[in-house]
Amino acid sequence: MAQNITRRKFLGWMLASSGLALWSAACSGAPALPLSATRRPAPAPAAGQAYLAVAHSEDAAAATRAAIAALGGMERFVKPGDDVIIKPNICTDYHPPEYATTTNPFVVATLVTTCLEAGARRVRVMDTPFGGTPETAYAISGIADATRAAKGEMEVMSPLKFVMTSIPQGKDITQWEVYRDILEADVLINVPIAKHHSLARLSLGCKNLLGVVRQPNRMHRNLGQRLADLASLIRPSLTVVDAMRILVANGPTGGSLNDVRQTNTVIASHDMVAADAYAATLFGLRGADIAYVKLSAEMGLGTLDLDTIKIEEIHA
Amino acid sequence: MRKANMWQIGRWLRQISQALFFLLFVYLLFAALQRREAFPLADLFFRFDPLSALGAMLASREWLPRLALAWATVGITLLLGRVWCGWICPLGTLLDWLGPGATRRRTQSVAPRWRSAKYLLLAAILSAATLGSLMLLVLDPLALFTRTMTTVILPALNYAVTAVLGGLYPIAPLRGVLDALEGWLRGSALPVRQPLFAGNWLIAGVFVFLLLLNRLASRFWCRYLCPLGALLALLSRVSLLRPLIGAGCVQCGRCSNICPVGAIQVEEDFRIVPSECVACLDCFAACPERGIGWRPVALRSVAVAAKGLAWPAAAEAYDPSRRQVLAALGGGIAGVVVMRTHPLAHAPEPTLIRPPGAQDEAAFLARCLRCSQCMKVCPTSGLQPAFLEGGPEALWTPHLVPRLGYCNYGCNACGQICPSGAIPALDLARKRQAVLGRASIDRDRCLPWAHGVACIVCEEMCPVAPKAIRLEEVSVADDLGQMVRVQRPYVLSDVCIGCGICEYQCPVEGAAAIRVFRTNA
Numbered sequence: 001m002a003q004n005i006t007r008r009k010f011l012g013w014m015l016a017s018s019g020l021a022l023w024s025a026a027c028s029g030a031p032a033l034p035l036s037a038t039r040r041p042a043p044a045p046a047a048g049q050a051y052l053a054v055a056h057s058e059d060a061a062a063a064t065r066a067a068i069a070a071l072g073g074m075e076r077f078v079k080p081g082d083d084v085i086i087k088p089n090i091c092t093d094y095h096p097p098e099y100a101t102t103t104n105p106f107v108v109a110t111l112v113t114t115c116l117e118a119g120a121r122r123v124r125v126m127d128t129p130f131g132g133t134p135e136t137a138y139a140i141s142g143i144a145d146a147t148r149a150a151k152g153e154m155e156v157m158s159p160l161k162f163v164m165t166s167i168p169q170g171k172d173i174t175q176w177e178v179y180r181d182i183l184e185a186d187v188l189i190n191v192p193i194a195k196h197h198s199l200a201r202l203s204l205g206c207k208n209l210l211g212v213v214r215q216p217n218r219m220h221r222n223l224g225q226r227l228a229d230l231a232s233l234i235r236p237s238l239t240v241v242d243a244m245r246i247l248v249a250n251g252p253t254g255g256s257l258n259d260v261r262q263t264n265t266v267i268a269s270h271d272m273v274a275a276d277a278y279a280a281t282l283f284g285l286r287g288a289d290i291a292y293v294k295l296s297a298e299m300g301l302g303t304l305d306l307d308t309i310k311i312e313e314i315h316a
Numbered sequence: 317m318r319k320a321n322m323w324q325i326g327r328w329l330r331q332i333s334q335a336l337f338f339l340l341f342v343y344l345l346f347a348a349l350q351r352r353e354a355f356p357l358a359d360l361f362f363r364f365d366p367l368s369a370l371g372a373m374l375a376s377r378e379w380l381p382r383l384a385l386a387w388a389t390v391g392i393t394l395l396l397g398r399v400w401c402g403w404i405c406p407l408g409t410l411l412d413w414l415g416p417g418a419t420r421r422r423t424q425s426v427a428p429r430w431r432s433a434k435y436l437l438l439a440a441i442l443s444a445a446t447l448g449s450l451m452l453l454v455l456d457p458l459a460l461f462t463r464t465m466t467t468v469i470l471p472a473l474n475y476a477v478t479a480v481l482g483g484l485y486p487i488a489p490l491r492g493v494l495d496a497l498e499g500w501l502r503g504s505a506l507p508v509r510q511p512l513f514a515g516n517w518l519i520a521g522v523f524v525f526l527l528l529l530n531r532l533a534s535r536f537w538c539r540y541l542c543p544l545g546a547l548l549a550l551l552s553r554v555s556l557l558r559p560l561i562g563a564g565c566v567q568c569g570r571c572s573n574i575c576p577v578g579a580i581q582v583e584e585d586f587r588i589v590p591s592e593c594v595a596c597l598d599c600f601a602a603c604p605e606r607g608i609g610w611r612p613v614a615l616r617s618v619a620v621a622a623k624g625l626a627w628p629a630a631a632e633a634y635d636p637s638r639r640q641v642l643a644a645l646g647g648g649i650a651g652v653v654v655m656r657t658h659p660l661a662h663a664p665e666p667t668l669i670r671p672p673g674a675q676d677e678a679a680f681l682a683r684c685l686r687c688s689q690c691m692k693v694c695p696t697s698g699l700q701p702a703f704l705e706g707g708p709e710a711l712w713t714p715h716l717v718p719r720l721g722y723c724n725y726g727c728n729a730c731g732q733i734c735p736s737g738a739i740p741a742l743d744l745a746r747k748r749q750a751v752l753g754r755a756s757i758d759r760d761r762c763l764p765w766a767h768g769v770a771c772i773v774c775e776e777m778c779p780v781a782p783k784a785i786r787l788e789e790v791s792v793a794d795d796l797g798q799m800v801r802v803q804r805p806y807v808l809s810d811v812c813i814g815c816g817i818c819e820y821q822c823p824v825e826g827a828a829a830i831r832v833f834r835t836n837a
Contacts, residue, residue, distance in 0.1 A: 020480065093352065093726040094779055131779060131817065132726045133695045135503045136352040140726065156503035159510075160482045160494070198787055198803065199772040217773050217823040221763070253725075255781025 039188060042237045042270035043076055050312035052269040052278060057316040060106035060244045060266070066316035067240065067268040068114055077238050077270070080119030082186040086111055086152070087236075088125060089193050089208050091252050093132030093140045100245040101254040102137075103193045105146035107242045107266060111189055112152035120187070126155040126179075127211045131253070155181075162214050169299060170229035172222050177214035182234060190236035190272060194243045194279045196251030196259070199223055202283060203252050204276040205239040206231045206292045224291025231272065231296050239275040241267040243282055273302025274309055281306075323600035323608070330402060330597050334409040341406035345465055350507050350695045352724065354732035359689055361406070361458050362735040364389045367441070367544040368685045371453050372736045374445035375682040380736055390551060396610075397552040397559075401538055401545055402594030407457040408538050412576060414527060415534035426533045426540065428578075431592070432636040434539075434546035436644035439636075441543050443648035448682040451655065451709045452648070456685065457537070457544050463688040463712060464523040467513035467701055470692070474506050511697035512720055519701065519712070534576045539592065549591035553629040555613070559593055559600070560624055561586045562607035571599035571608065590629045652709070661707035666833040668705040669716040669814060671730045672723060672750035673740040675835070681710060683738035690714045690730035690739055696721030698816065699730060714739075716752060718816025718832050723752060725779035725815060753814030753832040755785070755807050761829035764802040768794030774818035774830045775805050784811035785818060785830075805830070 045051050053070035057063035068074055078084060088103035095101050108125060115123045125147045129137035134156045138144035144154050162177045182188060192208035199220060200207050206227050210216040212234065219226045243265040247254045254260070263282055269275040273296045277287025287293040287304035297304045341361060348358035362368055362383075369383035392399050401408050441452040453459060481498065484490050502508060513519075529536040538545050561571065565586055572580040579592035580599065588599075588608075600608045613627035636644070655661060664677065671690060674680040691699045691714055698721025701712040714730070716723055728747040731739045742750060755774075763771040775785040787803035794800045807830070814832045822828035 020483070092779070093724070095726075130777065130821065132352065132724050133350060133503065134508060136695070136726065155499065156508060158495075158498040158502050159478060159508065160485050160498060198775050199770060217821055220771050220773055220823060221769060223770070250781050250783055252776060253779050253781070253783075255779065259781070 039183070039186065039235065039237065042235065044270065045310070046072060046076075048072075049076065051271065051309040052267065052274050052306075052311045053314065054278065054311060055266045055268075055314045055316050056264050057266075058264050059316070060104045060242075061110045062316040063244070063264065063266040064107045064110040064240065064268075065114065066314045067266045068111075070312040070314055071238075071268055071270070074111075074114040074118040077189075078115050078118035078120050078187050082115075082118075082120045084115045084120045084123045084187040084189065085182060085185040086115075086123060086125045086189045086191055087182070087208065087212060088127055088141075088143055088191040088242075089203070089211065090127040090129055090134075090137045090141045090143060091131065091211075092129055093137035094253065095255060096140060097142050098245070098260070099254045099257065100193060100195060100247040100260045101252065102141035103143065103191050104242045104244045105142035107240065107244065108143050108191055109146035109150040109152070111191060111240060112147055112150035115187070115189070116151060123152040124155045124181075124185075125152055126157050128157050128216075130216070157212075165233065167229050167233045169232040171299070172225040173229045176230065176233075178233065179212045182212045187238070188234070188236045190239045192239075192241055193246070194241055194282060195247035195254070196249050196283075198251075200227075200292060201285065201290055202280055204279050204290070204293070205236070205241060205272040206276055206296055209234050209236075224295050227292035228295035228299050228301065231292075231301055232299055235301075236272055238268065238270055239272040241275050241279040243267060243279055246282060248283065271302040271309075273297050273304055274306065277304040277306055278311070321601065321603070321606040323597055323603075323606070327597040327601040330595075333403045334412065337404045338406045338409045341461075342465075345462070345470065345692065346505055348689070348693045348729075348733060349470065349505070350511070350697065351693055352695055352727040352729055354693050354729040356732075358693070358733050359687075359735040362685060362687055362689070364400075364404075365456065365458050365544065366390050367438075367456055367547050368453060368459070368687070368736070370547070371441060371445045371450050371456075372683055372685060374442065375448045375450050376679070376736075380683075382735055382737065389548075393548050393551040394555055396557050396595055397555045397590055398545065398548045398594045400548055401542075402596040405457060405538075405544075407461040408535065408594070410461070411527075411530050411535050411537055415530050415576065426536070428634045430540045431632075431634045432640065434541050434543060434549070435636050436640060437541065438543040438546040438550075439641050439644035440648035440651065443645040444652045447649065447652045448678065449652040449655065449709055450682065450684060450686065451652075451711060452543070454686045454712050455541070455543055456687075457542050459685055459687040460523070460526075462692070463686070463701065464519055466688045466692040467516045468520040468523065471511045471513060471516070475510060477501075477506060478510070507697075509697075513691070513697070514700045514717065514720070515703050515712075518703075533578070535594075538594065539577050552591045552593070554627065555590060557610045558590050558613055558625055559588050559595065559608060560611040561588065561603075562605070562609065564605040564607040566605055568604060570602040570604065574598045574602045587624045589632060590624070591632070655707060655709040658707040658709075660704060661709055664707065664710075664834065665705040667715075667717070667831075668702065668710075669718070669753045669816070669832060669834050671699060671714055671716065671739045672728070672747050672752055673731060673742050674738060675751070677706070680738050681706075681713065683736045684713050685736050685738070686712050687735065688712065688714070689733045689735070693729040693733045694721065695724055695727055695729065696820075698722050698820070716816055716832075718819035719828060720820075722817035722820040723815040725817070749813070751813050751835060752816070753834045754809050754812045755814060755816070755818050755830050755832045756809075757805060757807060758827075758829045758831065761824050761827070762805070763824065763829070764792075764804045765829075768792045768800050768802055770802055771823065772803055772805060773821050773823055775803075777817045777821045779815060779817060780811055780813060782811075784808050784813070
């Protein structure tokens with residue numbers, strides 16, 4: 001029984017715990033860290049490697065493998081011992097993958113496998129759903145099962161790990177709260193699903209980065225420039241656009257199979273702008289039609305001129 | 317000193333039972349915390365609660381099969397008395413643990429006549445229930461404890477743990493441990509987003525008051541106030557086995573000193589009052605003569621009846637009088653009448669949005685146990701305890717406050733966990749069609765409407781396919797007077813289901829520019 005708590009002991013504990021509380025309060029009010037991505041830059045293609053790969057197949061895993069192979073294999077991006085984060089689009093827990101609202105789980109799992117084959121120390125998969133909780137969204141999307149089967153880890157993004165980060169190149173926003181691990185990972189692979197979005201027109205790679213920041217809705221004011229600013233900070237090592245199924249209307253939440261097109265395509269590039277520009281063509285648009293793609297290109301983050309780059313198209 | 321008698325083992329078993337049931341209670345709280353799939357037995361305690369069952373069945377005039385396990389509690393009470401109170405009830409256990417130590421029990425004095433309060437409360441609950449009102453079930457011990465855990469203790473715990481972890485996080489050497497801890501707890505035991513509950517201060521206040529009363533007398537709540545305890549006390553008067561002090565009694569008084577509920581009448585030759593005894597076995601173990609044991613009641617013999625084996629048990633001096641009972645019954649009725657003449661009972665606040673499928677207000681109020689489990693399971697914490705939005709009768713019933721959390725399109729957990737069916741257990745396809753309310757846009761606050769600023773967040777978030785919020789592209793003057801092209805949202809009322817994610821996500825500061833209001837169902 002706890003009968004022997006003396007007043008002295010009690011006061012001691014109170015003093016210690018209030019000290020801890022004060023100190024933790026002081027820490028949590030720390031000023032914005034001048035953090036920026038410490039990641040090594042996405043490697044430019046060597047001779048014989050495609051700048052942008054487009055793979056077609058009914059098999060998502062085969063298409064993903066073929067696209068990565070055309071870029072020179074995952075070894076180009078992942079070095080032995082690397083800490084890798086894969087960022088799919090897991091926006092809600094409403095619908096299974098057939099509805100084309102969340103990234104194809106086999107595309108994600110194949111990336112997990114190829115990263116581990118290239119010697120990655122660990123591969124984590126994460127997103128912040130806006131509808132439902134992460135656990136259920138991870139499960140309904142099929143990505144949790146596929147990732148675990150491929151020996152990757154699902155991470156629920158912790159509220160502790162968002163840090164106010166300055167955005168040196170930002171034109172509209174100069175700082176935002178970003179998930180620390182996204183900035184610090186050795187390799188970040190951005191895996192959007194290509195789908196309709198009323199304001200941005202399309203949700204592609206750059207739009208997918210909204211899932212790693214706090215208060216994404218505040219981004220919608222001047223969305224195009226703000227997304228480009230964010231892209232200048234986050235700089236994924238590799239972007240793989242899942243266009244196995246695309247959602248052509250009622251995005252990003254979907255819910256009707258009538259809005260889904262089976263396009264059996266995976267697009268991959270170290271250049272997120274080029275990957276987005278190519279993905280736009282599947283919807284009958286050009287990269288320049290999408291504000292964030294155009295503005296990202298203007299900031300020098302990539303190219304939207306698909307005629308000047310080496311594109312390798314594969315039928316796997 | 318004599319060696320501890322064999323009832324010491326029984327007493328230990330009781331303590332183990334209390335600890336296990338308490339742990340089970342806490343485990344079930346966490347097992348169904350903000351989950352889309354409600355854990356099937358998460359409402360287990362409520363299924364064994366005869367007060368909730370009786371109240372809800374009286375009020376709804378319906379047999380509620382899910383609450384039928386309450387017969388088990390009735391059965392064990394008819395056999396052994398208030399075993400529920402002494403061995404199972406998690407609130408009773410907590411009060412035991414927080415109560416004054418055994419040595420101080422003797423000095424407490426509250427007039428015995430207050431024991432009748434619980435019976436009067438029970439009478440008022442049951443008479444109100446006959447009119448379809450369950451407002452006083454807010455005082456059911458399980459509901460009271462669950463509500464406090466849901467809206468006060470668990471959110472505070474999450475806040476505290478997150479604050480401490482967040483404070484430690486900047487210390488680099490600790491990050492590995494903290495990451496592992498976060499990976500383990502976050503999303504399962506600790507919610508990703510801090511739950512916030514309106515009115516938590518009042519719910520906390522009631523609970524703190526209860527704990528303070530416990531300083532006046534150990535298990536003050538159980539002795540004087542608990543309406544479930546009162547119901548079980550009535551049943552205990554006809555229980556078949558009674559604890560009885562045997563003939564070898566040396567009148568040492570150890571039993572009456574140790575009894576946590578003051579059930580042993582020293583003045584009456586150490587008689588144990590069956591309706592107050594919670595069968596904790598403390599006195600059994602304390603008796604130096606090993607003289608206390610269970611005895612079957614005497615259905616015929618008058619000789620032993622005087623020693624406490626009369627069946628049914630004799631009335632106690634502090635039992636409520638017939639007049640008091642009638643007053644309590646009438647009070648329950650009068651209370652309902654007064655509550656029903658409150659304006660909000662006729663026209664609730666337009667923001668009183670009931671959980672999916674619970675739009676028939678009278679039917680809902682006649683079934684809702686006020687247990688708050690729906691608020692606990694709700695993954696967005698959008699379900700909140702009502703204060704006066706639906707009138708006083710609807711105190712602490714669940715309603716959706718979209719600015720705090722939306723009704724998740726992928727979730728039907730509240731209907732699964734509701735023990736009484738007040739929120740119907742709809743499958744996901746049917747729940748998605750349940751209309752909670754309708755959204756409408758405040759054009760004076762909406763960014764595109766009022767300021768010509770691009771924003772389509774409500775349309776983006778709308779989960780209905782095709783969307784209930786549509787966009788119209790127009791040329792309008794912005795705040796600088798320049799003509800700009802913007803998409804303006806509008807709501808298709810007949811398609812809107814009132815889930816409230818538009819209101820939740822609306823980026824306008826303060827009150828949202830799109831709000832959900834109750835429909836006149």
